[in-house]
Amino acid sequence: MSSLTRKEVEEIAFLARLHLEADEVSAMQTELGAMIEHFKVIDGISCEGVEPMTHPIAIDLPLREDIVEPSMSTADALRGAPKVDGDLIVVPAIIPGAE
């Protein structure tokens, strides 16, 4: 039994910027549904007044002086990009239909 509708799965996939084929949507409905069912066990646990633990260690955000230090060259940084033009990364039109 799934607690997720097809439309919900498609909405989540869009939020995650993930294209799913029709059969993947069906599989997600079943599999995510089962996981969400399993998660229901936490509903019954009282956490009144418990501070959420975002991180395993108490550590202050370390700061350093704002001084330029040597870092990766532009050429190295761009080497893995699928498409470049000089020092720029080339991407398709941001607005559909625009050049």
Added chain:
Amino acid sequence: MTTAFLSATEIARRVKAGEASAVRILDEMMLRIQRFDRELGSLLAIAGDEVRATAVEIERKRKANEPLGPLAGVPIVIKDNIVTKGLTTTAGSKILAGWVPPYESTVVERLRKADALIIAKANLDEFGMGSSTEKSAFKKTRNPWNTSHVPGGSSGGSAAAVAAGLAAAALGTDTGGSIRQPAAFCGTVGLKPTYGRVSRWGVIAFASSLDQVGPLTRTVADAALLTQVIAGHDPRDSTSLDQLMPPLDTVGQVKGLRIGLPKEYFADGLDADVRKHLDATIDALKQQGATIVDVSLPHTALALPAYYIIAPAEASSNLARYDGIRFGKRAEAQDLLDVYMKTRGAGFGPEVKRRIMLGTYALRSGYYDAYYKKAQQIRALIKKDFDEAWATCDVLLTPTTPHAAYRFGAKATPLDMYLGDVYTLACNLAGLPGLSVPCGLSDGGLPIGAQLLGKPLDEQTLLRVGAAIEAAVGLGDKRPTGIGGLA
């Protein structure tokens, strides 16, 4: 005589003493890889000329009486979600296929500085998401003890390579058990250090508040040796602890030590064969003067739902960077949104998609408090359980896994697979150090692991108890025989 199963400690000693040649050790390991890894499937990219040049340089330094590092000539494989400058790094994912990193991870930089030989990258479940290495986009890794069984995961390639004598040691990563569980399945030692002990700079992020790098080795002493090299503060990782790693020893001395047995880890669902070996381990420790204490970690059962909310939530955010723009594969598309959708749809495998979806579900507006925030509150309760346990014991002993390695395809649904992580997850949620040490072979001839969980920063006690277990009930000279000629 083969050097394939020498410990890292012994290889470094021989190389430094001039009793063994780094070049010959490298050549033998490369021959073994060629001979056995076609069937084992533990490795992805293999290093070429550059590692040979390193071995030649080690020989030169030795002959010139220049100082050599603690890992001189030790052949090491690196899980492929740890970046290696100039050596292809994929995280086991099609979305990063062929990516050659322009920078070095801190851990590999430290291994190189210690004169290790970085010989290859090890297979893994895609982005570390899985418990059997079946989720790698590239190949299946087999368990060297029985090739119809999984090696565990996600550091399955690292564990299989070390167990099979294709490397003296390996680095893995552990987000919910990914070092300890494959170590248990393949009969190696695996240490997940305290969160923050080891730099995550250059480690491809899965769940940033849980991920930690650690060694997989054939001996407890080797685990200590590698941990000593890779641990320590790194200004490039803001979660790296500014704490010196004290010199570690592996004196198997447990007299007077209070070893806690959490009852929740010995309840229903634990395989009888595993239980039998754990009982023998407990008896051995008792005989050596340890005090055995019964303890309770009452929120243990909630670790699984808490982990499978928190880890996917962090993953859904971390994996947003794979968008086909700056690195990795890009799908052909008409506009930018379409590039994102299609690149990610084509580049990620089913398990990664499932976790991104789960994480996005848990984090979305209106659901955040019910899932993510609640899971973090449960995480606090789990940590509190451990804090209270330390009042009555110095270290905890549990099974690493509910059963020995299973056959390929045995876990029918994703949830079945997740349930196998039941004993390893809480350690990551609480940020504690955890060690898996072999404690015998099952009736079916597969390794079984005992897990030690320690106080934050107390890797030392884990290694001492681990050494005692190794000496009393470890695998000794037993070697995997799943592939002909391996041992």
